[in-house]
Amino acid sequence: xxxxxxxxxxxxxxxxxxxxxxxxxxxxxxxxxxxxxxxxxxxxxxxxxxxxxxxxxxxxxxxxxxxxxxxxxxxxxxxxxxxxxxxxxxxxxxxxxxxxxxxxxxxxxxxxxxxxxxxxxxxxxxxxxxxxxxxxxxxxxxxxxxxxxxxxxxxxxxxxxxxxxxxxxxxxxxxxxxxxxxxxxxxxxxxxxxxxxxxxxxxxxxxxxxxxxxxxxxxxxxxxxxxxxxxxxxxxxxxxxxxxxxxxxxxxxxxxxxxxxxxxxxxxxxxxxxxxxxxxxxxxxxxxxxxxxxxxxxxxxxxxxxxxxxxxxxxxxxxxxxxxxxxxxxxxxxxxxxxxxxxxxxxxxxxxxxxxxxxxxxxxxxxxxxxxxxxxxxxxxxxxxxxxxxxxxxxxxxxxxxxxxxxxxxxxxxxxxxxxxxxxxxxxxxxxxxxxxxxxxxxxxxxxxxxxxxxxxxxxxxxxxxxxxxxxxxxxxxxxxxxxxxxxxxxxxxxxxxxxxxxxxxxxxxxxxxxxxxxxxxxxxxxxxxxxxxxxxxxxxxxxxxxxxxxxxxxxxxxxxxxxx
Amino acid sequence: xxxxxxxxxxxxxxxxxxxxxxxxxxxxxxxxxxxxxxxxxxxxxxxxxxxxxxxxxxxxxxxxxxxxxxxxxxxxxxxxxxxxxxxxxxxxxxxxxxxxxxxxxxxxxxxxxxxxxxxxxxxxxxxxxxxxxxxxxxxxxxxxxxxxxxxxxxxxxxxxxxxxxxxxxxxxxxxxxxxxxxxxxxxxxxxxxxxxxxxxxxxxxxxxxxxxxxxxxxxxxxxxxxxxxxxxxxxxxxxxxxxxxxxxxxxxxxxxxxxxxxxxxxxxxxxxxxxxxxxxxxxxxxxxxxxxxxxxxxxxxxxxxxxxxxxxxxxxxxxxxxxxxxxxxxxxxxxxxxxxxx
Numbered sequence: 001x002x003x004x005x006x007x008x009x010x011x012x013x014x015x016x017x018x019x020x021x022x023x024x025x026x027x028x029x030x031x032x033x034x035x036x037x038x039x040x041x042x043x044x045x046x047x048x049x050x051x052x053x054x055x056x057x058x059x060x061x062x063x064x065x066x067x068x069x070x071x072x073x074x075x076x077x078x079x080x081x082x083x084x085x086x087x088x089x090x091x092x093x094x095x096x097x098x099x100x101x102x103x104x105x106x107x108x109x110x111x112x113x114x115x116x117x118x119x120x121x122x123x124x125x126x127x128x129x130x131x132x133x134x135x136x137x138x139x140x141x142x143x144x145x146x147x148x149x150x151x152x153x154x155x156x157x158x159x160x161x162x163x164x165x166x167x168x169x170x171x172x173x174x175x176x177x178x179x180x181x182x183x184x185x186x187x188x189x190x191x192x193x194x195x196x197x198x199x200x201x202x203x204x205x206x207x208x209x210x211x212x213x214x215x216x217x218x219x220x221x222x223x224x225x226x227x228x229x230x231x232x233x234x235x236x237x238x239x240x241x242x243x244x245x246x247x248x249x250x251x252x253x254x255x256x257x258x259x260x261x262x263x264x265x266x267x268x269x270x271x272x273x274x275x276x277x278x279x280x281x282x283x284x285x286x287x288x289x290x291x292x293x294x295x296x297x298x299x300x301x302x303x304x305x306x307x308x309x310x311x312x313x314x315x316x317x318x319x320x321x322x323x324x325x326x327x328x329x330x331x332x333x334x335x336x337x338x339x340x341x342x343x344x345x346x347x348x349x350x351x352x353x354x355x356x357x358x359x360x361x362x363x364x365x366x367x368x369x370x371x372x373x374x375x376x377x378x379x380x381x382x383x384x385x386x387x388x389x390x391x392x393x394x395x396x397x398x399x400x401x402x403x404x405x406x407x408x409x410x411x412x413x414x415x416x417x418x419x420x421x422x423x424x425x426x427x428x429x430x431x432x433x434x435x436x437x438x439x440x441x442x443x444x445x446x447x448x449x450x451x452x453x454x455x456x457x458x459x460x461x462x463x464x465x466x467x468x469x470x471x472x473x474x475x476x477x478x479x480x481x482x483x484x485x486x487x488x489x490x491x492x493x494x495x496x497x498x499x500x501x502x503x504x505x506x507x508x509x510x511x512x513x514x515x516x517x518x519x520x521x522x523x524x525x526x527x528x529x530x531x532x533x534x535x536x537x538x539x540x541x542x543x544x545x546x547x548x549x550x551x552x553x554x555x556x557x558x559x560x561x562x563x564x565x
Numbered sequence: 566x567x568x569x570x571x572x573x574x575x576x577x578x579x580x581x582x583x584x585x586x587x588x589x590x591x592x593x594x595x596x597x598x599x600x601x602x603x604x605x606x607x608x609x610x611x612x613x614x615x616x617x618x619x620x621x622x623x624x625x626x627x628x629x630x631x632x633x634x635x636x637x638x639x640x641x642x643x644x645x646x647x648x649x650x651x652x653x654x655x656x657x658x659x660x661x662x663x664x665x666x667x668x669x670x671x672x673x674x675x676x677x678x679x680x681x682x683x684x685x686x687x688x689x690x691x692x693x694x695x696x697x698x699x700x701x702x703x704x705x706x707x708x709x710x711x712x713x714x715x716x717x718x719x720x721x722x723x724x725x726x727x728x729x730x731x732x733x734x735x736x737x738x739x740x741x742x743x744x745x746x747x748x749x750x751x752x753x754x755x756x757x758x759x760x761x762x763x764x765x766x767x768x769x770x771x772x773x774x775x776x777x778x779x780x781x782x783x784x785x786x787x788x789x790x791x792x793x794x795x796x797x798x799x800x801x802x803x804x805x806x807x808x809x810x811x812x813x814x815x816x817x818x819x820x821x822x823x824x825x826x827x828x829x830x831x832x833x834x835x836x837x838x839x840x841x842x843x844x845x846x847x848x849x850x851x852x853x854x855x856x857x858x859x860x861x862x863x864x865x866x867x868x869x870x871x872x873x874x875x876x877x878x879x880x881x882x883x884x885x886x887x888x889x890x891x892x893x894x895x896x897x898x899x900x901x902x903x904x905x906x907x
Contacts, residue, residue: 055895062902124766130773130804145778154765235727235765235907245729248628249898251656331797393629404636411640424640428633507629511595511621511642514602522601522624527769527789530798 023371026471030368031377033361037384040398040439044390045264047257055246055255067242071225071263074160074238078224079217081164085312086171086216091201092309094179095187097294098302104309105176106551111316112169112493113543115500117229118520118536120162121529122320124233127153154234163224165316170223170493171216174451177485178212179205181455188293197295211454214274215447219493221270222389222443225263228503239263240391253397260394267389271382321540327533335534339514344538347515350430350505351498351542354437358494359487361438362445366453367475370461381446388443392436392503399436399508403427428510436504441497445490452486453479492550496543516542593619594838597634598647599627600825604859605647612845618838627653634662634830643830644839647689650731650823652738654686655891663828668840674847674865678884679824688824689846690861693882694732695820696811697783697790699775710814711740711821714782715755723756724771724780727764728901732786735823737901738893742885743818746900753904764907769793769801776804783808791860791873812880819881823890824864 092098093105111119127133127150134150137143152158182205190200206213228240237245239259247256297305365381387395403426411422426432456479464474480487502517509518516535523532598605602624609620623630627648634643634657646663648654657663658681665684672680679688696708707718714723726733740749761780771783772790793805812820827846829839845851852863856871863870 058899058902062899128766128770129779130770130777132800135777155763232727232729233766235763237907241729245898248626248731249729249734250895251628252895253628253632334797393626396629397632400633400636404638408638408640421640424637424642427637428642503629506625507633509623511623513623518624519602522603525767526601526604527767528792 023471027368027372030364033364034380034384037439039402040395041386043398043401044257045261047254048261050254053255055250055252066237067239070236071239075221075224077160078163082168082171082220085168089309090172090175092305096297098297098305100306107313108172109169109547111166112496113540114166116163116166116227119166119320120230120233122323124153125529156236159230159234159236162230167220170219174212174216178209211451215451225389226391228391260390324533324537327530328537331530332534335531343514343516343519347499351495353434354498355491355494357438358445359491362449366450385443385446387439395436395440396504396507399432403432433508436508437498441494444493448486448490452483456482488550492546495546499539499543592838594835594842595621595642595644597630597643598624599649600647608851612842631657635660639832641832644833644835645827647827649825651887652891652894654826654828655888658685662831664831666829670844679864686826686828688826688864690825690855691864692823692861693787693820695787696813697785697808698811699781700809702781705811708811719759721761722781723759724761724774724783728906734894734897735890736821737897738890739821739885741893742889750900753900757904757906772808773804776807788860810877815881819883822882
C-alpha cells in the first residue's frame with residue numbers, strides 16, 4: 001500500500017485555513033437542502049420507533065432469514081459481477097489501444113439504458129423452458145422435459161447475471177473517468193520498470209481509484225437491494241419482495257416500513273465501515289496530469305481485448321434490444337398511437353426537471369461537505385442520499401405521508417384563520433413526484449460529483465482562499481470547471497434512471513400522467529411482453545441519447561479522455 | 566422597476582384562475598384504479614362520451630393507491646377506487662376510506678354475494694381460478710377438486726405462480742374459510758410438495774409451462790388462457806391451444822372466484838358522478854365488454870358471456886362471501902410462508 005501513499009500529495013495546509021466564516025452561508029444552505037431531502041428517509045426510519053406487531057414474530061420464524069440471505073447473496077454476486085466487467089473494460093479502454101477501443105468506450109455504457117426488469121423479461125422470454133431456445137433444442141434433438149440440463153434463468157444466479165449486465169456501466173463509467181484523470185505517467189513508469197499490467201492495475205491504478213470504485217459499487221449495491229421487478233419475476237424472495245409482501249399480502253404497512261428501515265440501516269453501516277477503513281487518506285491527483293499514453297495491443301491480445309469488451313455490450317444491450325425490436329416490429333401497428341407522444345414528453349419532462357434539481361443539489365451538498373469541517377456534515381449529507389437503497393414504493397410513502405400532512409395542516413390553519421381552503425397543494429402534483437425522484441436518485445448525483453470533487457487537491461482551495469476568493473467564487477471559478485466531467489456523468493446517470501423509474505411514479509403521479517415506464521409496466525406485468533416492447537424500446541432509445549451526448553462532450557472537452565491517441 | 570413584483574402578480578393570478586377553473590369546470594370524476602389502464606380506460610372514455618362527465622384516472626397497486634387516499638385525508642380527490650380483488654376492497658373499508666352507496670340499479674344488477682352487505686363495495690366482473698391441464702398427459706377424469714391436488718400422483722407435475730400473488734393468496738384464504746387453519750396449512754404443504762418447479766413468472770408462464778411439458782397441471786386465472794388464445798403471438802396461441810380448463814369442486818362448493826370491484830371513496834367530492842360511473846360499469850354493454858375484451862365473467866345475471874367463455878362450459882362457483890377473502894388474506898400469506906410456498 002506504500003505505493004498508494006507516495007502517489008498522493010500530502011495535505012499542505014492546516015485545518016484552520018478552511019474554517020472561515022465566509023463558508024457559513026454555503027454550509028447553512030447545504031445543511032437545509034440535506035435535511036429537506038432527508039425527510040422521506042427519516043419518515044421511513046421513524047417507523048422503527050412505532051410498536052412492532054406480532055407479524056415480526058411470524059417473519060422471524062419463517063421467511064426473514066431467507067430474505068436476508070438472498071439479498072446478501074444477490075448484493076455480493078452483483079458486486080463481483082459488476083466489478084469483474086466494470087474494472088476489466090474500464091482498464092482495457094483506458095490503458096491500452098486496440099482496434100475498436102473508441103467504439104467500445106461508449107458502447108459499453110449502453111446496457112445502462114435497460115431497466116433491470118425489462119432485460120429480465122426479455123431473457124426469460126428467450127431462455128426459459130417454454131421459450132424459443134429450449135423449444136428448438138427439444139425439437140432438434142427430440143428431447144423431452146428432464147432429458148437435458150439447461151441453466152435455469154429464473155433463479156438467484158439468473159437475477160445476479162441480469163442485474164450485473166445492466167449495472168456494470170456504473171463501475172465502468174466512474175472508473176474510466178478516474179483512470180483517465182490519473183496521470184498516464186504512472187502507467188508509463190510502471191511499464192518501464194517492467195511491472196506487469198495486472199500488478200500495475202491492482203497495486204497502483206485501482207487503489208488510487210478506490211473512491212470511484214467505491215462510489216460505483218455503492219450505487220450498484222443500493223440499486224440491487226432496491227430492485228423489485230427482477231427478483232419478483234424470478235421468484236427469488238429478497239428483502240424488497242419481502243417488504244412488499246408484508247405490506248400488500250400481510251396488510252401491515254408499518255411492519256413493511258420497518259423492514260425497509262432495517263435494510264437501510266444495514267446499507268448505512270456498510271457505507272460507514274468503508275469510509276472508516278479509508279479514514280483520512282485523501283485521493284488527490286498531482287496538479288499536473290499527463291495524459292494520452294496507451295500501451296498498444298496487437299495480435300491475439302488485441303483480439304482478446306475486443307472479445308472481452310464486446311461481450312458485455314452484446315449481452316447487455318444488443319441481444320435484448322434485438323429481441324425487443326423483433327417484438328416491436330410485430331406489435332407496433334396495434335400498440336403505437338398518438339398517446340406515445342405524450343408519454344415521451346412526460347417522461348423527458350420529468351427526467352429533465354429531476355436531473356437539474358439533483359445536479360444543483362449535489363453541487364451544493366458535495367461542496368458543503370468539502371468546506372464544512374464539523375463532523376456531522378458528512379452524515380447529514382449522506383442521509384439525504386440514502387433513498388437509493390429504498391424500494392421506490394416505500395420512498396413514495398415517505399414522500400406521501402409528510403406532504404399530505406403538510407397540505408392538510410396548511411389547509412386547517414388557513415381555514416381556521418382566514419376561512420379559506422387550500423386543499424392539496426403538494427400531494428398528487430408534479431412537485432411531489434419530482435421530489436420523490438430527487439430523493440430516490442440523489443445518491444447517483446452526489447456520488448459522482450463528490451468523487452470528482454475529491455480529486456481536486458485542497459491546496460488549490462487554500463491558494464484561492466489566500467488570494468481572497470470567497471466560498472461561492474471559489475466554487476464557480478475553480479471547482480465547477482474542474483468537475484464538469486463528474487457533473488455530466490451525474491446528469492446522464494440521473495436522467496437515465498428517472499426515465500426508467502416506476503414504482504414511485506405509479507403512486508405519486510397526477511391524474512392521467514403516464515410515462516413510458518408506466519406504460520411498459522402495465523403491459524409487461526399483464527404478461528404482454530411483446531406489446532410492452534415498443535415503450536420499453538423507447539425508454540432505451542431515450543436513454544441512449546444522453547449517453548451519446550455525454551460521450552461527445554467528454555471527448556470534445558477532453559475532461560475524461562484527455563488528448564486522444 | 567415594476568418587474569420585481571411581477572412573479573407575485575402572476576402567482577396570485579394563477580391561483581385565482583385555478584380556483585375559477587375548478588368552479589366553472591364541468592362535472593368530473595376521479596378514478597384510482599388498480600385495474601390496468603388498457604383494461605379500464607376504454608370503458609371510462611365511453612362513459613365520458615355518454616354523460617359529458619370528465620373522467621380522470623391514475624392506476625397503480627391497490628394498497629399504494631389506498632395509502633394515498635388515506636394520507637390525502639378529507640381533501641383527497643379520489644371519487645372511485647377500482648381494485649382487482651375483494652380483499653383490497655375489504656381493506657379499504659377497514660381503513661375507513663370508503664362510503665356506503667345505496668343504489669337500486671347496483672343492487673338489482675349485482676347478486677348479493679358479489680357486493681358488500683352494507684353497500685361499501687360492488688363487484689364489476691368475476692375472475693375464476695380453475696385447474697388447467699395438458700389433455701395429452703392428463704385425463705379430466707383424474708381431476709376432481711383443489712383438495713385432491715395434494716395427492717402423491719401429482720408429484721412434480723403442478724405449476725403455480727408465487728405466493729406473492731393475490732390470486733393465490735385468496736385461493737388459500739378460501740381454503741382457510743372452508744377448512745380451517747390446520748387443513749389449509751396441510752393442503753399448502755402438500756401442494757408445494759407436488760410443485761414441478763419453484764414458483765416463478767405469471768399465470769401465462771404457468772400455462773406455457775404446461776404446454777411445453779414442464780408440468781401437467783397449472784392453476785391459473787381463466788382469462789389469461791382467453792388472452793393467450795386470441796394473442797397476436799403465434800407461440801402464445803399454439804401454447805394455449807394445447808391446454809384445457811377443468812372446473813374443480815363442481816360436486817361441492819364450486820370453483821374459486823375472485824372479483825374486480827369498485828367503491829366510492831369516503832371523501833368523494835363528486836359522489837353523484839361516481840355512482841353514475843359505478844352504475845355504468847355494470848350496464849349490459851360494459852359487462853359484455855369485460856367478457857369480450859378480457860374474458861372475465863360478467864357479474865350481472867343474464868348477460869351472455871362471449872363465445873369463448875361459452876365454449877369453456879358452465880360451472881358452479883364458490884358462494885363464499887367475498888369479504889372473507891379479505892379478512893383471511895394475511896392469515897393465508899402466513900400459512901404459505903409456513904408451507905415454504907415461495
